[in-house]
Amino acid sequence: MTTDPSPAASQKLRADAARNRETVLAAATRAFATSSTEPSMRAIARQAGVGVATVYRHFPTREALVDAVYQDQVVRLTSGARELLAGHPPAQALRLWMDLFGDWLATKHGMTDTLLAMIDSGEISLAHTRQELLSAITTILDAGATAGDIRADARAEDVSAGVLAMLAVAARSGDPAQAQRLLDLLMDGLRPR
Structure with missing residues (x-):
């Protein structure tokens, strides 16, 4: 598999990463607001519709x-x-x-x-x-x-x-x-x- 090193591909990747970060942030906000206990990172990932690795990539702790x-x-x-x-x-x-x-x-x-x-x-x-x-x-x-x-x-x-x-x-x-x-x-x- 070859990776496209063009600036357009790099910008698309950054835009996807930024969107994922915002999606996780919004899901975490909802999870914190509706939960009486601290939701797990896995539950937040599930609510965001991303893998838990994506959550940790943006928020390591x-x-x-x-x-x-x-x-x-x-x-x-x-x-x-x-x-x-x-x-x-x-x-x-x-x-x-x-x-x-x-x-x-x-x-x-x-x-x-x-x-x-x-x-x-x-x-x-x-x-x-x-x-x-x-x-x-x-x-x-x-x-x-x-x-x-x-x-x-x-x-x-x-x-x-x-x-x-x-x-x-x-x-x-x-x-x-x-x-x-x-x-x-x-x-x-x-x-x-």
Whole structure:
């Protein structure tokens, strides 16, 4: 069997590899979000429709995969704030962003043990992630204060704490609709009086 050394063949191979990586990342994100225990690399490969060797080629360790999913979700959450703000009034963008935040938290279910170990070892910096998330919230709050549809005294730290608390309470209640109701109440409190 001869290998085609042409640049076009090389680009096709790289494009296939990039697609495989994204497919594995998406499957891992879904697996972590829907599993109460950490899914195996083999289960993630099966869900992605690739061989386990493909998973290990892109993510040589469970930690590498967890880190990639975590970082991907942080980027999606922070860029999501800007995208929502570009397409919606600030108050609506903030409420939609709260749902994104809930989805982001849900991806942590099946990777909690590995994620906590990585945080303890310093491989993942919560301070950096927290700063990125607060910056995203601040962007929306500032736009909302300027537009007059979010209170000017709202602080990103308070919004973040409120969203986290409400999602935690709703998760324990077993009533998925409760999260939506609580977040709607928080939004009502963020509107100008």
